[in-house]
Each structure stands twice: as structure tokens, then as C-alpha cells.
Amino acid sequence: MMLAFSVAPSGTGREDASVHDAVAEAVRVVRESGLPNRTSAMFTEIEGEWDEVFGVVKRATEAVLPFGSRVSLVIKADIRPGYTGEIDGKLERLEKSIEGLD
Numbered sequence: 419m420m421l422a423f424s425v426a427p428s429g430t431g432r433e434d435a436s437v438h439d440a441v442a443e444a445v446r447v448v449r450e451s452g453l454p455n456r457t458s459a460m461f462t463e464i465e466g467e468w469d470e471v472f473g474v475v476k477r478a479t480e481a482v483l484p485f486g487s488r489v490s491l492v493i494k495a496d497i498r499p500g501y502t503g504e505i506d507g508k509l510e511r512l513e514k515s516i517e518g519l520d
Contacts, residue, residue, distance in 0.1 A: 420496040420504050421471050422461040425479050427486025440485035444478035451477075454505045461492075465505040468497075 425444050426437045445462060448455050451474045453466040462478075464471055475493065482489050498504065 419468055419471055419498070420463060420465045420508075421475065422463045422494045423475055423478075424461050424492045425475075425482050425489060427482050427489050429487030430485055437485070440482045443481040443485075447478040447481050448474055454503075456505060461494075463505055465502070 425441070427440045430437065430440075445457050448457070448462055448464055451464070451466075451470075453464050453470065453474060455462060455464045457463075464474055466474075475491075479489055479491055496504070501507075
């Protein structure tokens with residue numbers, strides 16, 4: 419499975435409403451998992467088996483809890499049994515298609 423998620427605290431009490439320190443803790447958890455992952459400006463993607471991916475998401479969410487009075491978690495998953503390497507494979511196929519349009 420491939421899963422994209424965004425986790426952030428609210429009720430941080432920070433005047434600038436910045437959540438980068440909390441997000442950094444979540445991303446640290448993801449990177450330490452050893453699973454294939456990628457972080458962009460809005461989401462972190464992770465690839466692996468159901469239980470291991472959701473375990474990482476749970477730990478990442480728990481890492482954000484101390485930064486606010488509540489946490490928002492958004493998840494989108496692509497569940498395709500028997501496929502691995504899709505975190506890069508999907509992008510490679512997309513780029514090939516784009517090149518074919520030129």
C-alpha cells in the first residue's frame with residue numbers, strides 16, 4: 419500500500435501558528451521507520467504493508483500530540499495488493515507519459 423498523510427497540531431498557542439517543529443517530529447518518525455517515503459510541502463507519502471504503514475502513521479501522530487491541544491490527521495491510501503516500489507514507479511510512468519506528449 420501507498421499512503422499519503424498530513425498531520426498537524428492545532429491549539430498550539432503560537433502567535434505565528436507555525437507547525438514546522440511538530441511536522442518535523444512526525445517526518446523524523448517516518449524516516450526512522452526505514453520504509454520508502456517522500457515528504458512534500460503538504461503531505462508525506464509512505465509505502466509498505468498495511469500494519470507497518472499504519473503503525474508509522476500512529477507513531478507520527480503521537481509525536482505531534484505534545485505540540486497542541488488537538489491534532490488533525492488527513493489520510494489517502496492506494497491499496498494495490500502484489501505491487502511494491504510504486505512510490506517511485508507511479509512517478510516514473512507519469513514522466514514517461516508526459517514525455518510522450520511532447
